[in-house]
Amino acid sequence: xxxxxxxxxxxxxxxxxxGPFITAEAQRVLEFLLADDVKTGRIVFKIIDGLTIENRxxxxxxxxxxxxxxxxxxxxxxxxxxxxxxxxxxWPNIESANVAMRRELxxxxxxxxxxxxxKNIDWTFYRENTEGAYAVGSKGIHINDDLAIDFTVTxxxxxxxxIKAAFDYAEKSGKNKVTVVTKANVIKTTDGKFLDxxxxxxxxxxxxxxxxxxxxIMTAKLVDEKRRSSFKVMVLPNLYGDILTDEAAEFQGGVGxxxxxxxxxxxxxxxxxxxxxxxxxxxxxxxxxxxxxIIRAAGMLLEHIGYQEKAEMLQKALDICxxxxxxxxxxxxxxxxxxxxxxxxxxxTLSDP
Amino acid sequence: xxxxxxxxxxxxxxxxxxGPFITAEAQRVLEFLLADDVKTGRIVFKIIDGLTIENRxxxxxxxxxxxxxxxxxxxxxxxxxxxxxxxxxxWPNIESANVAMRRELxxxxxxxxxxxxxKNIDWTFYRENTEGAYAVGSKGIHINDDLAIDFTVTxxxxxxxxIKAAFDYAEKSGKNKVTVVTKANVIKTTDGKFLDxxxxxxxxxxxxxxxxxxxxIMTAKLVDEKRRSSFKVMVLPNLYGDILTDEAAEFQGGVGxxxxxxxxxxxxxxxxxxxxxxxxxxxxxxxxxxxxxIIRAAGMLLEHIGYQEKAEMLQKALDICxxxxxxxxxxxxxxxxxxxxxxxxxxxTLSDP
Ligand SMILES: CC(C)[C@H](C(=O)O)[C@@H](O)C(=O)O
Ligand SMILES: CC(C)[C@H](C(=O)O)[C@@H](O)C(=O)O
Numbered sequence: 001x002x003x004x005x006x007x008x009x010x011x012x013x014x015x016x017x018x019g020p021f022i023t024a025e026a027q028r029v030l031e032f033l034l035a036d037d038v039k040t041g042r043i044v045f046k047i048i049d050g051l052t053i054e055n056r057x058x059x060x061x062x063x064x065x066x067x068x069x070x071x072x073x074x075x076x077x078x079x080x081x082x083x084x085x086x087x088x089x090x091w092p093n094i095e096s097a098n099v100a101m102r103r104e105l106x107x108x109x110x111x112x113x114x115x116x117x118x119k120n121i122d123w124t125f126y127r128e129n130t131e132g133a134y135a136v137g138s139k140g141i142h143i144n145d146d147l148a149i150d151f152t153v154t155x156x157x158x159x160x161x162x163i164k165a166a167f168d169y170a171e172k173s174g175k176n177k178v179t180v181v182t183k184a185n186v187i188k189t190t191d192g193k194f195l196d197x198x199x200x201x202x203x204x205x206x207x208x209x210x211x212x213x214x215x216x217i218m219t220a221k222l223v224d225e226k227r228r229s230s231f232k233v234m235v236l237p238n239l240y241g242d243i244l245t246d247e248a249a250e251f252q253g254g255v256g257x258x259x260x261x262x263x264x265x266x267x268x269x270x271x272x273x274x275x276x277x278x279x280x281x282x283x284x285x286x287x288x289x290x291x292x293x294i295i296r297a298a299g300m301l302l303e304h305i306g307y308q309e310k311a312e313m314l315q316k317a318l319d320i321c322x323x324x325x326x327x328x329x330x331x332x333x334x335x336x337x338x339x340x341x342x343x344x345x346x347x348x349t350l351s352d353p
Numbered sequence: 354x355x356x357x358x359x360x361x362x363x364x365x366x367x368x369x370x371x372g373p374f375i376t377a378e379a380q381r382v383l384e385f386l387l388a389d390d391v392k393t394g395r396i397v398f399k400i401i402d403g404l405t406i407e408n409r410x411x412x413x414x415x416x417x418x419x420x421x422x423x424x425x426x427x428x429x430x431x432x433x434x435x436x437x438x439x440x441x442x443x444w445p446n447i448e449s450a451n452v453a454m455r456r457e458l459x460x461x462x463x464x465x466x467x468x469x470x471x472k473n474i475d476w477t478f479y480r481e482n483t484e485g486a487y488a489v490g491s492k493g494i495h496i497n498d499d500l501a502i503d504f505t506v507t508x509x510x511x512x513x514x515x516i517k518a519a520f521d522y523a524e525k526s527g528k529n530k531v532t533v534v535t536k537a538n539v540i541k542t543t544d545g546k547f548l549d550x551x552x553x554x555x556x557x558x559x560x561x562x563x564x565x566x567x568x569x570i571m572t573a574k575l576v577d578e579k580r581r582s583s584f585k586v587m588v589l590p591n592l593y594g595d596i597l598t599d600e601a602a603e604f605q606g607g608v609g610x611x612x613x614x615x616x617x618x619x620x621x622x623x624x625x626x627x628x629x630x631x632x633x634x635x636x637x638x639x640x641x642x643x644x645x646x647i648i649r650a651a652g653m654l655l656e657h658i659g660y661q662e663k664a665e666m667l668q669k670a671l672d673i674c675x676x677x678x679x680x681x682x683x684x685x686x687x688x689x690x691x692x693x694x695x696x697x698x699x700x701x702t703l704s705d706p
Contacts, residue, residue, distance in 0.1 A: 076548065
């Protein structure tokens, strides 16, 4: 519980590409909203700038040791996108920094809200964030030149804690419905375990209805205008959560509009769900990167550390500014607003909504 | 090559639930279209009715041995949906008959077209059909009560043959573009192998453009009206193919509207991609089951055995009748047409388009 804490350390991790540009704007907005508590020293920002692809490549690790130590001194982290090396890139084939951070800090709940009132969409996804197809990282096996194997790992505790988090939220928010998404008709051992865990836990929540669907048909149901509004809270193993939340975010305007909370027992990390867009930076357009998604993530961070009211103010301001941003583009400003102009407008809107 | 064959044996597998109802209607349509060649004995239908959940449960096998022997006497198979047991069902936890048949008959290419001209959609999916997350069937391991493991298996040959099939089709159809969909940024070993295989094969097709995307963002791109028409031919590992084709079919009117071809070197099987809807049968509404999807599959079967012209006639008739079916529902006929009425209308339309 953060309300009783004297000091909250907020780590700011720029990441790669457009990351440092947009995180700086999100930090400005946080400083603006938390000005009083920054002055008293209750809120302390800590810039962690070592999580770059260059540093990671140099030490061959998804997270350099000194960066991991720094991360562990923070109570909460706001993180910009990081580049995941792919074949053909000049970097060694190291694991995604996102995936490694989620595991190293045991951030087991990836919570992603998607809300589009005019489409009757109000979804909250609880994605399991540390195991499943992501559990063993890059440690699959090339048995020989012909045969490659990867592993999916599901534990009882790992399933229980994310499923409980989803049911707790469904109960306290009054949404009272949880949909469990697996592919237990084929991936019987691990997804079967996850589904069984959900059925057992559901018994402890008599006011919450549970249903379950397979991930294939679930991607179709989100498209179906008649059926999609029946879904409220969804809980999914890691890979299905990854897939379904990108599709879902598209109905809200794309992955660039969605924030993502990665929550564990000890730490919590908030991020945009889009990529690091390195080309924007090499082409000199980094200052035009849209900070909307990471500012949404900053709003989730505020809520997490106990500033509910300010979090709501910010979400409302973003709803207004989202439209403004579109207007700037529509009225012919080639590149839209810069990230700084956008953040300024968010702060003006906060002062005078 | 079927054109030089004196005799083609077409197996008809009813399956479970509404399966026998709709397959019978599809067979009537095939008999109507192939009447001449049925008379001469070139086309022989062979009813295989042992692939029921009761039989499978009794012998504890996804496909009873005698049924598998019968299937192997056929050149092509038209298959109704089969029930996959789930927990709580009165059946033992045997593997899906679909999945087993694809593997036992080595039907490595699952080809699923989705075409919606008015939405500018013309997609053909080449789903790898025998390996990936489906390779080891129900043989995942419960290490102990807390820990479950499943396996994903990708082979060089298994990747090469499906990727080549996709590129061959892209070349000969003049679509000239293949999109490879993986999650190689996380599932690095197996999906990495698949993606590498695609890059190597692409070099042999200088006229075909290749791009690649991750499955998460791909589900978003299909929703995006501006970007989705840029996709033509997609090739995917098994699980992503399963997921993305259900989403894609939704734009065409749902999984009930899509046919699916499962093609191997020796055998080929054609099926609807919807389920067996056992409740329709227990509630006495089996005759109202919509045979549209399985008749589409029958059209793919016709094309496969060398009756291109008849296949096209049938696809056109189905496009016309699809509208008629909707009209029946809209004008207030509670249950719509029966499957038999629908098949009759398809045949009338074939006689007088
Ligand atoms: C960048 C990638 C490793 C990551 C994931 O797969 O989880 C991203 O897609 C996400 O959803 O946060
Ligand atoms: C029924 C199920 C086993 C099957 C699959 O997962 O392949 C189905 O969803 C499909 O797409 O044909």
